[in-house]
Amino acid sequence: MKSAAGIVLAIAVVAITAAQSQxxxxxxxxxxxxxxxxxxxxxxxxLHRNPELAFHETETAKKLSARLQxxxxxxxxxxxxxxxxxxxxxxPGPTVMLRTEIDAxxxxxxxxxAFASQARGKNAAGELVPVMHACGHDIHMAAWIGTARLxxxxxxxxxxxxxxxxxxxxxxxxxxxxxxxxxxxTRFRKPDFALSVHDDDTLPAGQIGFHAGYFRANADTLSMTxxxxxxxxxxxxxxxxxxxxxxxxxxxxQTIVSRENNxxxxxxxxxxxxxxxxxxxxxxxxxxxxLSVRTYTAQVRARVLAxxxxxxxxxxxxxxxxxxxxxxxxxxxxxxxNNPELTLRLSAALRKNLGEENVVExxxxxxxxxxxxxxxAGVPSALLHVGAIDPVKLKTARETNVPVPxxxxxxxxxxxxxxxxxxxxxEVTELLELFRSGA
Numbered sequence: 449m450k451s452a453a454g455i456v457l458a459i460a461v462v463a464i465t466a467a468q469s470q471x472x473x474x475x476x477x478x479x480x481x482x483x484x485x486x487x488x489x490x491x492x493x494x495l496h497r498n499p500e501l502a503f504h505e506t507e508t509a510k511k512l513s514a515r516l517q518x519x520x521x522x523x524x525x526x527x528x529x530x531x532x533x534x535x536x537x538x539x540p541g542p543t544v545m546l547r548t549e550i551d552a553x554x555x556x557x558x559x560x561x562a563f564a565s566q567a568r569g570k571n572a573a574g575e576l577v578p579v580m581h582a583c584g585h586d587i588h589m590a591a592w593i594g595t596a597r598l599x600x601x602x603x604x605x606x607x608x609x610x611x612x613x614x615x616x617x618x619x620x621x622x623x624x625x626x627x628x629x630x631x632x633x634t635r636f637r638k639p640d641f642a643l644s645v646h647d648d649d650t651l652p653a654g655q656i657g658f659h660a661g662y663f664r665a666n667a668d669t670l671s672m673t674x675x676x677x678x679x680x681x682x683x684x685x686x687x688x689x690x691x692x693x694x695x696x697x698x699x700x701x702q703t704i705v706s707r708e709n710n711x712x713x714x715x716x717x718x719x720x721x722x723x724x725x726x727x728x729x730x731x732x733x734x735x736x737x738x739l740s741v742r743t744y745t746a747q748v749r750a751r752v753l754a755x756x757x758x759x760x761x762x763x764x765x766x767x768x769x770x771x772x773x774x775x776x777x778x779x780x781x782x783x784x785x786n787n788p789e790l791t792l793r794l795s796a797a798l799r800k801n802l803g804e805e806n807v808v809e810x811x812x813x814x815x816x817x818x819x820x821x822x823x824x825a826g827v828p829s830a831l832l833h834v835g836a837i838d839p840v841k842l843k844t845a846r847e848t849n850v851p852v853p854x855x856x857x858x859x860x861x862x863x864x865x866x867x868x869x870x871x872x873x874x875e876v877t878e879l880l881e882l883f884r885s886g887a
Contacts, residue, residue: 672775
């Protein structure tokens with residue numbers, strides 16, 4: 449039989465253990481997020497008003513850097529030109545990287561928001577173009593700063609090293625690779641995990657979506673120059689019209705997906721740009737196309753790219769063109785692979801802390817993301833999505849089959865409060881789950 453003293457000691461141990469378990473900080477409370485939200489919202493509005501194009505994000509980087517330094521992070525600027533790395537060492541434990549993109553798109557904003565962007569910037573060709581955060585990178589950055597603040601304020605509740613990466617040039621597919629090549633994983637400690645969150649037009653605002661395995665597609669951007677023989681529009685028999693060749697190529701390309709590709713293996717071919725000629729009464733000597741090609745597997749990618757070349761050459765030959773089209777790869781983004789073990793671990797933690805109804809499995813997408821490069825560099829990675837659409841509008845869109853505005857649209861305007869709060873809560877919860885073993 450236990451002594452009275454032993455029973456009292458056992459009760460005390462149980463009580464202390466219970467109190468400790470109750471005090472473990474596994475997710476920020478609504479009150480904690482509400483306390484920082486006004487500042488985060490103001491920061492978001494500032495970022496939205498003042499977007500910058502890829503590798504020109506100098507002022508954006510300064511704002512991120514200043515805030516991280518004020519929170520106690522050791523900050524390195526200028527990684528891959530405009531990238532920012534903030535390190536918060538907090539004892540022994542894993543190193544976890546949380547990335548945000550910092551660049552915007554050459555899009556003229558038409559949201560009608562009071563803080564809509566009026567910014568202009570120079571694109572790669574040196575042309576002055578309108579600039580907008582049409583993909584939600586302003587949401588990502590603001591949430592990232594909110595997460596950085598909560599993790600800094602709660603250092604007693606976790607152990608490890610938090611690595612915050614502000615990455616340039618995601619929209620042109622070059623930023624992640626550039627940061628890695630500039631020593632992201634050699635100048636700094638190579639992380640045990642890499643995380644990122646992206647806003648989404650298919651989920652209600654604040655809801656978190658996850659998908660284990662391949663989640664975002666391979667993306668090839670191709671340039672195709674079609675050659676002909678120019679001349680007078682009234683004498684087409686004396687010319688070889690590259691406009692007609694281009695038109696035939698564009699139509700024939702669509703049959704690659706519809707008639708050559710297995711429908712179970714997704715592929716998309718889009719001609720997004722066509723330029724040729726100067727006026728209606730002149731047949732030009734060449735036409736330029738830009739294509740976006742989306743695939744998932746290496747086999748489908750190789751076959752589709754080969755088919756594009758075959759079709760282009762055949763149509764040019766059929767028209768007696770002076771030479772075959774010139775096809776160049778301008779950009780390639782590999783498919784994003786969400787490490788299944790990591791993704792399922794995070795989704796379980798999110799469901800436990802945010803509620804089952806607030807965390808859902810979602811289908812893979814044909815959009816691309818250069819976040820893939822971190823996984824290819826050997827870091828287990830997970831890209832999750834946060835809904836950004838008013839639930840009523842989303843319900844109406846599904847009922848009427850009229851889609852809501854989506855990222856890369858001039859009218860993309862996330863429901864910022866629930867989206868920001870949902871992203872912050874999800875990011876902090878993910879980090880605490882991964883840092884738990886070091887606490």
